Amino acid sequence: MAHKVKIAARLRPRIGMEPEDDGMHVVNGEDGQSCVAVVNPRDANSVFRFPFSSCYGQASTQDEIFDNDVRPLVDVAFNGVTVTIFAYGVTSSGKTHTMQGTKEEPGVIPRVVQAVVNHKATFPPGEVSLAASYYEIYCDEVYDLFVNRETAPKLPVRENGAGQVFVANLSSMPIDSFADFDALFSRANKQRSVGATNLNRASSRSHAILTMEISIKEDDKILTGKINLVDLAGSENNKLTGNDATRMAESAAINKSLSVLGQVVHALNQGASRIPYRNSKLTRILQDALGGSSVGLLICNLAPGAKFRQDTLNTLNFAVRTKNVENKPVVNERETAPPPKRHFAAIPAPAPKLAPAAFPTMPEIVAGPSRQAVAGPSKARSRVPRPSMAFGGRPSLAVPGLHAPHAKGSLSKASALLTLTEEEIDERIAKAVEAEVARRLAAAEQARREAEEERSVEADLSRTEEEVSGFTSGSTSTLVEERPIPSGLLTPLLKKHKDLDDELRQRLQDLEKKFEHSSKELQLADVLSPVSKKKTGRAYVALARAHSEKGDLQVALDMYRKAETYVPDNQKLKERILEIEWAVNSGKEYQPSPKKAKKQKAKKRSKPARQLQLPETAGQDENEDPNIGELEEDASRTSPVKRPATDLGYGVPPAQTPFKKQKTVLPTIGEDVASDSEVMPPPERKGVKTLFANVRRIISA
Numbered sequence: 001m002a003h004k005v006k007i008a009a010r011l012r013p014r015i016g017m018e019p020e021d022d023g024m025h026v027v028n029g030e031d032g033q034s035c036v037a038v039v040n041p042r043d044a045n046s047v048f049r050f051p052f053s054s055c056y057g058q059a060s061t062q063d064e065i066f067d068n069d070v071r072p073l074v075d076v077a078f079n080g081v082t083v084t085i086f087a088y089g090v091t092s093s094g095k096t097h098t099m100q101g102t103k104e105e106p107g108v109i110p111r112v113v114q115a116v117v118n119h120k121a122t123f124p125p126g127e128v129s130l131a132a133s134y135y136e137i138y139c140d141e142v143y144d145l146f147v148n149r150e151t152a153p154k155l156p157v158r159e160n161g162a163g164q165v166f167v168a169n170l171s172s173m174p175i176d177s178f179a180d181f182d183a184l185f186s187r188a189n190k191q192r193s194v195g196a197t198n199l200n201r202a203s204s205r206s207h208a209i210l211t212m213e214i215s216i217k218e219d220d221k222i223l224t225g226k227i228n229l230v231d232l233a234g235s236e237n238n239k240l241t242g243n244d245a246t247r248m249a250e251s252a253a254i255n256k257s258l259s260v261l262g263q264v265v266h267a268l269n270q271g272a273s274r275i276p277y278r279n280s281k282l283t284r285i286l287q288d289a290l291g292g293s294s295v296g297l298l299i300c301n302l303a304p305g306a307k308f309r310q311d312t313l314n315t316l317n318f319a320v321r322t323k324n325v326e327n328k329p330v331v332n333e334r335e336t337a338p339p340p341k342r343h344f345a346a347i348p349a350p351a352p353k354l355a356p357a358a359f360p361t362m363p364e365i366v367a368g369p370s371r372q373a374v375a376g377p378s379k380a381r382s383r384v385p386r387p388s389m390a391f392g393g394r395p396s397l398a399v400p401g402l403h404a405p406h407a408k409g410s411l412s413k414a415s416a417l418l419t420l421t422e423e424e425i426d427e428r429i430a431k432a433v434e435a436e437v438a439r440r441l442a443a444a445e446q447a448r449r450e451a452e453e454e455r456s457v458e459a460d461l462s463r464t465e466e467e468v469s470g471f472t473s474g475s476t477s478t479l480v481e482e483r484p485i486p487s488g489l490l491t492p493l494l495k496k497h498k499d500l501d502d503e504l505r506q507r508l509q510d511l512e513k514k515f516e517h518s519s520k521e522l523q524l525a526d527v528l529s530p531v532s533k534k535k536t537g538r539a540y541v542a543l544a545r546a547h548s549e550k551g552d553l554q555v556a557l558d559m560y561r562k563a564e565t566y567v568p569d570n571q572k573l574k575e576r577i578l579e580i581e582w583a584v585n586s587g588k589e590y591q592p593s594p595k596k597a598k599k600q601k602a603k604k605r606s607k608p609a610r611q612l613q614l615p616e617t618a619g620q621d622e623n624e625d626p627n628i629g630e631l632e633e634d635a636s637r638t639s640p641v642k643r644p645a646t647d648l649g650y651g652v653p654p655a656q657t658p659f660k661k662q663k664t665v666l667p668t669i670g671e672d673v674a675s676d677s678e679v680m681p682p683p684e685r686k687g688v689k690t691l692f693a694n695v696r697r698i699i700s701a
């Protein structure tokens with residue numbers, strides 16, 4: 001059952017020379033509603049009202065606060081629930097006064113301890129044990145206040161298997177009487193980081209957290225309730241505090257942790273998926289109190305006076321947001337009987353479970369809430385118990401007249417309803433075993449399948465590599481057409497094998513793309529840029545010309561047809577194809593028309609390439625049609641290094657001179673020439689050299 005954090009606002013009286021100020025006061029309505037009224041610092045005519053269930057004015061006493069808001073929570077803790085009470089407010093607003101108080105006016109902490117000790121006395125001897133731990137968070141580090149400050153190590157904050165956050169290696173001191181506690185507490189408080197500021201002679205420089213742990217043996221169970229009493233350091237306005245460098249650093253840590261606290265509350269109110277508990281040790285430790293499984297009470301301390309006005313408004317706004325935070329209290333209960341015999345030693349025991357507390361409203365708590373619990377073996381707490389220390393200390397804070405009003409009868413009654421029988425436990429364990437065995441079998445099957453797929457991918461990869469090396473050597477020019485890799489074959493395998501590194505995956509995807517389109521020149525022509533198409537056309541024309549000059553008209557015809565795929569609008573090329581077709585079909589000799597004269601511009605451009613031209617191709621067909629002539633002229637410049645890339649298995653002829661950057665050698669489907677070349681591995685570039693050599697050989701043969 002959800003339980004909202006309760007808010008109590010307390011306005012402290014003026015202290016010392018503080019000027020009179022009536023800008024803030026507590027209004028207790030006749031209907032029982034109360035609120036804090038604050039005059040708007042920017043407009044004296046408007047007043048902000050902050051309604052809370054408990055509002056305490058300047059004349060309020062420590063007794064009132066304890067009796068109204070704190071005492072009921074002691075009973076809650078005796079039911080195995082964690083309770084967190086924290087004092088929040090600007091520096092010098094009275095947090096420490098409220099929590100610790102003085103000898104004359106003991107605060108919440110001594111009163112709670114006194115009440116707990118008194119309550120314990122109502123149980124049979126040995127049934128309840130008490131222990132206290134006390135630590136501070138100073139500059140976002142945790143220190144045990146029961147350990148000498150000089151030697152106290154920084155303590156880590158951890159989380160146990162049940163998701164409960166705790167401070168590791170923290171001392172837990174057994175408490176048998178209020179005197180025990182008082183001695184410890186007085187000594188520990190001297191270790192707390194306190195410093196003088198302009199606003200507070202004894203300003204807390206740390207957040208201090210005292211935890212009283214109450215363990216109650218009940219038949220074969222132990223209930224563990226806790227009361228966390230938190231005296232937060234106050235938010236500080238450094239203009240007012242007059243802090244030096246050290247104080248400023250402390251102040252920065254204080255303000256940061258309080259700011260994270262605000263963010264946590266805000267995130268909880270927003271229903272955010274991520275609550276930033278981990279952004280500070282304070283919020284991590286208070287996690288259970290804000291949106292967790294404990295019962296929370298926020299005492300909101302307010303300082304009168306215009307100089308605190310803005311900070312007071314911030315405090316009240318924080319309180320308003322906090323009152324919407326919902327917790328789901330649970331009863332912390334564990335079995336003391338030995339756990340049932342396990343069926344399989346290899347299977348871990350189920351984790352201890354926390355029972356949701358059927359949590360009543362505050363007045364009902366006094367009567368003792370009913371609760372439900374799921375039995376389960378529990379984990380022993382790791383503690384570093386220490387003997388009581390006979391510290392000297394300040395005068396006793398013993399609170400007269402505190403007594404425990406409630407017997408424990410309701411506890412046993414509620415617990416009895418919740419006990420599971422041996423058979424039920426055995427049945428649950430058997431079910432868990434079955435589920436575990438099924439899970440393991442499924443996992444083994446999954447692992448076997450993955451191993452198989454891995455082997456299959458490796459085989460594919462090695463086959464692909466063989467094919468690639470075959471293409472680059474020019475020895476398996478038709479391999480792609482004979483054994484095309486089906487479209488999308490590699491993709492699912494790649495998806496399954498996430499451990500393939502990115503580079504390998506990228507290369508495989510590129511290869512896959514190439515294979516998919518290798519023999520489909522039409523598709524290729526569709527996606528090449530106009531410039532690339534023209535260059536490819538030229539390459540085929542050059543090859544065709546070389547073959548026609550050798551008298552190999554059928555091959556020449558094939559090459560011209562391929563060229564036509566890339567430059568389908570070239571009329572002269574169409575005519576050339578018709579002429580050669582006619583010659584092939586009629587068995588007549590074919591006389592290529594003379595090549596047209598080169599343009600001046602072309603001469604200039606072709607100068608370096610001419611060094612590589614073969615004598616047979618240079619200067620031919622001077623009178624050819626300008627269009628096809630241009631194609632052929634360019635082709636002649638580059639023909640020594642070209643060969644249709646179908647021979648490489650990529651279906652794309654190269655269109656660049658060998659001394660140009662290799663970048664443009666192998667255009668790829670859907671990619672620009674340059675970008676494609678960047679992903680091509682070196683062996684394919686070598687293959688282009690082989691290609692050039694082959695073309696040279698064909699032409700010169």
Ligand SMILES: Nc1ncnc2c1ncn2[C@@H]1O[C@H](COP(=O)(O)OP(=O)(O)OP(=O)(O)O)[C@@H](O)[C@H]1O
Nearest residue numbers: 012015091092093094095096097200203204233234
């Ligand atoms: N209700 C009160 N009645 C009388 N005096 C009070 C009350 N509240 C606070 N004071 C006095 O005001 C001064 C500042 O209080 P306190 O040290 O508790 O503030 P604080 O909020 O804990 O400050 P800091 O955050 O700097 O530690 C102290 O001298 C304290 O005795």
